[in-house]
């Protein structure tokens with residue numbers, strides 16, 4: 001028997017005697033490392049824990065590397081309204097949407113002066129010249145600071161940069177105090193109104209314009225995607241499942257819903273890191289990156305066709321290339337990657353693939369239909385209820401007197417509860433009276449999830465939650481075939497991954513929340529926060545990223 005030199009005498013003796021060999025590896029307590037010089041916080045839009053789980057074995061580049069760090073495969077966007085704006089508002093504030101104030105992508109505000117009372121989460125509805133279509137981006141609705149804001153308050157030398165495919169992702173992760181913020185406009189990256197493009201962003205936009213001006217042939221179909229390649233009809237004459245992102249020159253819609261888009265966002269992030277010298281100063285800097293293509297692809301093509309498979313392969317590659325270039329720069333960086341919400345496949349493919357009870361949203365839950373039913377029941381007329389229709393918040397018209405308002409809300413609750421797709425209708429008072437969420441997010445009740453999304457001033461008079469497995473799109477013929485937003489785990493569960501060079505790997509299958517990311521990263525960079533609990537200003541808790549002892553979190 002040939003024995004390698006490294007095998008200890010004791011192990012040789014144990015082998016000879018047939019005794020079990022005990023591994024000599026020990027997890028020695030490491031001295032507290034210096035804080036990383038750069039935090040790279042990445043949100044992959046609509047990256048469900050289910051997608052992560054499905055593709056985990058096939059990642060070979062960036063997403064493989066992150067799995068060598070600390071892996072929480074079941075993180076939770078723990079609240080009920082699992083949409084992009086609330087989801088991004090949790091990641092770097094450490095607060096659930098009930099405390100960020102970002103209860104949904106949009107909500108009804110009957111105090112605004114314009115005719116359209118549905119306001120968008122990151123717009124200023126009263127800005128001069130603003131309309132609902134041509135809105136003015138703003139963070140006025142975000143009630144809490146982000147990690148970047150806290151870092152700058154502690155040390156103004158800290159640099160904070162935010163980039164994303166969507167304005168709401170860049171804004172909610174970036175926060176109010178930062179150095180640069182960019183998101184995709186209609187033809188290139190832009191910032192707040194009136195912010196001139198820097199020479200660097202101009203150059204990046206020119207490169208994208210050149211790329212956009214060319215036809216793109218269909219992308220290669222990787223070996224692992226071949227089994228996904230079959231059509232599923234989602235509306236008469238409309239099929240998904242076999243797409244490969246071929247596009248005509250100038251087609252920005254397909255560009256945005258393709259892996260090219262994430263590559264463009266990462267290219268901007270990488271050049272900003274270099275240009276702004278992030279990670280090169282005396283203190284830790286932060287860049288947040290919102291990769292939006294995954295969500296556009298999920299909405300346009302669903303989650304189980306060639307489209308999402310090609311996206312997963314390319315996301316892995318683009319992240320791998322991005323990290324490789326960061327490695328070359330020599331910066332000591334730490335990555336946290338998560339998502340703003342999960343997602344669900346299109347009802348037709350769910351049904352074709354063993355989930356026979358999957359359905360599309362009942363068009364009978366539209367605001368118009370429910371208003372008509374409530375009018376018939378109460379004898380009242382006019383716009384009695386304001387809502388976007390379907391699941392979510394419903395508001396009584398504020399012009400109603402107290403008696404009529406009660407009549408309308410009672411009738412609406414009855415009509416909505418009678419719909420076969422409705423799981424539950426909570427009233428404003430019921431949610432207000434519920435205790436603050438606590439305990440493992442995997443075992444919360446629907447009422448607790450609703451509480452996590454509840455803002456007493458902004459939330460509706462009624463909250464409608466649908467039964468599981470309902471695709472929240474009634475008509476799949478108009479370009480959107482699937483979605484998210486429900487209180488069910490396929491929409492709430494997202495991976496939470498932390499990676500830094502030299503980090504001891506571990507995986508923790510128990511649920512944690514995305515609100516835990518902020519205090520966890522604060523501890524990594526030595527940023528002091530008030531002790532957790534009521535009045536702390538954040539809902540999350542620091543998670544120990546040190547595989548052994550001691551803890552990477554401050555003693556509380």
Ligand SMILES: [Zn+2]
Pocket residue numbers: 045046083084085087295340341
């Ligand atoms: Zn999203």
